[in-house]
Amino acid sequence: MVEVERHSYDVVVIGAGGSGLRAVIEARQRGLKVAVVSKSLFGKAHTVMAEGGCAAAMGNANSKDSWKVHFADTMRGGKFLNNWRMAELHAQESAERVWELETYGALFDRTKDGRISQRNFGGHTYPRLAHVGDRTGLEIIRTLQQKIVSLQQEDKAELGDYEARIKVFPECSITELILDETGGEKRIAGAFGYWRETGEFILFDAPAVVLATGGIGKSFKVSSNSWEYSGDGHALALRAGSSLINMEFIQFHPTGMVWPPSVKGILVTEGVRGDGGVLKNSEGKRFMFNYIPPVFKGQYAETEEEADQWLKDNDSARRTPDLLPRDEVARAINTEVKAGRGSPHGGVYLDIASRMTPEEIKRRLPSMYHQFLELAEVDITKDAMEVGPTCHYVMGGIEVDPDTGAAATLGLFAAGECSGGMHGSNRLGGNSLSDLLVFGRRAGLGAADYVRALSNRPTVSPAAVESAAQLALVPFNGPQGTAKPENPYTLHSELQQTMNDLVGIIRNENEIREAMAKLEEYKVRFRNIESQGGRAFNPGWHLALDMRNMLLVSECVAKASLARTESRGGHTRDDHPKMDSEWRRTLLACRAEGDDPVVPDVTVTKERQAPMREDLLAQFDLEELGKYYTDEELASHPGRTEELP
């Protein structure tokens, strides 16, 4: 038997970013004993990198805003492929979740009358993003972290132990979910992993697991994501028998840094454009006016004068196309660069210097100012930034019940970026932080209700632990026979290049097939991976284990991209450039198949999207819906039925 440290909890939350921590708070508030397991130190999760803000229809900047407008903007941003129920809950609850953060101690920027200030962002009709300069994510994660500490202080006062109800397991990676298959159905029984510091194994006995592991961006070369984004939750859910949806939709944020090469991909907040910054090509032209797509015609300003008027007063003019949804802006930049109108380092210009005073720039965008000064030696108060698309967010994720966050596997829940559906084919900026809060809370609640309703607790079998431990140690054995040992760093970098070049921002069948062939090759080579050194804090070993997840999730992205023969949101096929209404109501679900326990095969099946509830559908004009929906789907729209005799 391997040596394993064992713990018992009601709920184990995997991931300590915004959604994970919000889930912890909720489950603890319901009286449950919760563990939160994080690959990094407490407070370092990817949420810290969110910059621009958290979208919530509080109506502080424009009282006309409401959850219904936020809902409609979110559906438009996602090209109506969103799970409408998630979009509805999100729009209804995000304001409450933001206000709640203030009671935890958050300090957002203020309006003149002392309320939370809200800024403009792409695709949002009104200024809607609660923010703290350009470091909103940091504020949110620190606030949640401090709220957890405050709950621990309460527990200490009541029970004499800070960790009586919530314990943080920092620098601890989960490699396997353990299922109990007795009694005819698979249920979550626990989670197995290792301490990064020592390499020692750890097992959590728990009837409920909340996945809050974030995204998959580390499979792409140019990415704004950190090393943690290896799709762990996506892969754990697949291997536990749950499905992923929308994996073909990857958001390339239009503005990442492009120079110097070592910082390529680092995010430049959309807040730059929200506060008045504009995109220009090498000819000095504001090119976004040429890229308003037919579905958004009439909703955006058509001249520079109108766009600038909107910035001063958003009731008297239409919004600037610099703030089209991210997929549109990223494609536009890509096209400008390909047409030879790019900047010297292969991007375009983002100009804030000519739009406001240096003092104003430093006050509103302090992180951007420092980031460019220190990493690129560019003073953004004087010169334009060079920017280009960077892999930023995966819309796809674990298919969940909108209200409870429950995945298909009993006892498994998911929230935040690793769940799918909420954002459809493209996420609006600012809707991620609010998503974390709304659905983190709901998943915590869902898990708590599930645990309290259980009549018997599932158990972890010794065999499952033994095999999880053996699998985790495989990289130390190296290849069998005479095969050449694979360096995990080399394999990772090849995977990133392949995904970037062949399943990136613009796709076609040939390239996706080429990527799939390469992925097959990587899966074979992965069996020969070799980690040198011991088990104590060994990044080469950690990467080898993460690669297993990246390979599985990359296959989902490639296969779903091949299957969807249209272009929509974060999925652009130059061999199928049109958006197709039939595809709007079709979701692609990925499932793990076959008996390979290491990297299983992936199947992709078409599923029908649930039709939107009628009162919500009635929020939209028939004319607008006609751009997205099939005729048949609109038969019962009030606009249509009124026309009938």
Next chain:
Amino acid sequence: MTYQAKLKVWRGDGDGGELRDFAVDVNDGEVILDVIHRLQAEQAPDLAVRWNCKAGKCGSCSAEINGRPRLMCMTRMSTYDEAETITVTPLRAFPVIRDLVTDVSFNYEKAREIPAFAPPKDLQPGEYRMEQIDVERSQEFRKCIECFLCQDVCHVVRDHEENKKAFAGPRFLMRTAELDMHPLDTLDRKDMAQEDLGLGYCNITKCCTEVCPEHIKITDNAIIPMKERVADRKYDPVVWLGNILFNRTK
């Protein structure tokens, strides 16, 4: 634009270790963390290093470069001469786990000792009203990315393990100042800063401010005002007289 940098990197664990020499390629615009990553990928696959965002936002990749506490992701190679040997060592004030990774749990323990934000009980969510000018003071301190470079450099604990029990360090003195200046916090934090967190140990040499990658004026804006508030309380003649007359101890 590529050259080979000479590096000395500390390798070892809690039981001891040594500086090892490496030669690593450097490309235009790179930072120390890029070079450490190349070293990992090509020469030392098990080199332990902690990092996350590589954009100066998470505060994970703290280390000492030529003896100076810095974020590896924000230290450009161009700040050093190409011929110079660059020495990279783990944070000195914390126990080494392995190579460049240290045990920073001290900081999380101190964080738990600071009483949480305590808003007025009758204030409902959504009813909070604060002026921008009033939140800005605390907002400066909330820029903190918890890289713990200030904790590492502070001479009160840097070579004085024995002071760690009574001294929370600049990061958490600043956290107390942040809460004390929060427009809606209802606790009085002056006594606890002095008595529980060791505010008096700080003799304002400003080393913490110098190493802060977020350029927070820790000493001037957090610690000194906190010291002044404590002093006002302790040495205010009216308070002093009141304490005697009404037999108050605190």
